[in-house]
Amino acid sequence: MERPLDCLIIGAGPAGLTAAIYLVRFHLRVLVVGNGMSRAAMIPRTHNHAGYPEGISGPDLLARMRRQAEIYGADFENTEVIRLEQADGVFSVVSNDAAWRAQAVLLATGVTNNRPRIGSEDHDRAVARGLLRYCPICDGYEVTDKRIGVIGTGKRGLAEARFLRTYSSDITLISPDGPHRLSRNQRRELDDLGIRWVDGEYRPLRISGNAIYAASRNDELEFDTIYPALGSVINSGLAVTLGAKSNREGCLKVDKHQRTSLLGLYSAGDVTLGLDQISHAMGQAGVAATTIRNDLVELRPLVRSNPRGA
């Protein structure tokens, strides 16, 4: 049977690709398996990622990182991993049409944003045009002084609206369906901050011209941009099913070297608890890759044979 891979990386976003670059440059055998759903692929143009003064699109950044990993020998598979198992210290990673064995696995599967009501094509068009945005930390600056809608309610909706108040005096918090779930204190805080709050309706968002519209009970509200504050699904199921520890939301728990609670299983990026940002995903991935290399040395010496055969 073929020797297991040194490391299989599940996820080809900024975290998985950064880890791949490090690991292949440690002369390790690496396979990256991704199903093409990186959140970074949705970024029209990031302006807060250091090193690109004019900004860079998410797909462009991903393509550059992938090319960098390939130059040094990383292999890629475009498919979905459906099962992760471990026996005798070796992982089996299974997709619908293939299976691989690996000494170490890095889970870099990210999160999936819960979407507001809007057709899939309209959604993608709205994100591409900046009419719909998911990350105020990333691009709140771009909507300074614009008319901003936030779809959400309760603590999460309030937090997002409060954050965006830094950027604009024109903020409206719209509940996703029916009456807001806000305590008296939360309503007072919104009033004090000058944030409107409106009960939304169960109707899809609509794009027209340069604006995006959200339905309220008796009206349609026009915005320059809308931020959904509806939470996300943490893509940690493969690891949690195997027994890795997570918090209540599903974020994987890792030590300061990105080890999960399972020996040989590491994690980096949005799927772990922390700031959901490209820079953070990359930083965690660098740490994870170096830890994987150092832990593999404990299993077998990583020594290079002499290319001249002496």
Ligand SMILES: Cc1cc2nc3c(=O)[nH]c(=O)nc-3n(C[C@H](O)[C@H](O)[C@H](O)COP(=O)(O)OP(=O)(O)OC[C@H]3O[C@@H](n4cnc5c(N)ncnc54)[C@H](O)[C@@H]3O)c2cc1C
């Ligand atoms: C619209 C938008 C704009 C953003 N703008 C910015 C910005 O300007 N600056 C910034 O720093 N951040 C921004 N972000 C956040 C940024 O995209 C994420 O923090 C970053 O992509 C996280 O990287 P990651 O590698 O952890 O996860 P992801 O990029 O989401 O990658 C996850 C990978 O896992 C794969 N995957 C998941 N499950 C499986 C499975 N079962 N089998 C195989 N593969 C699987 C996916 O295909 C994907 O390749 C933005 C996000 C969005 C949605």
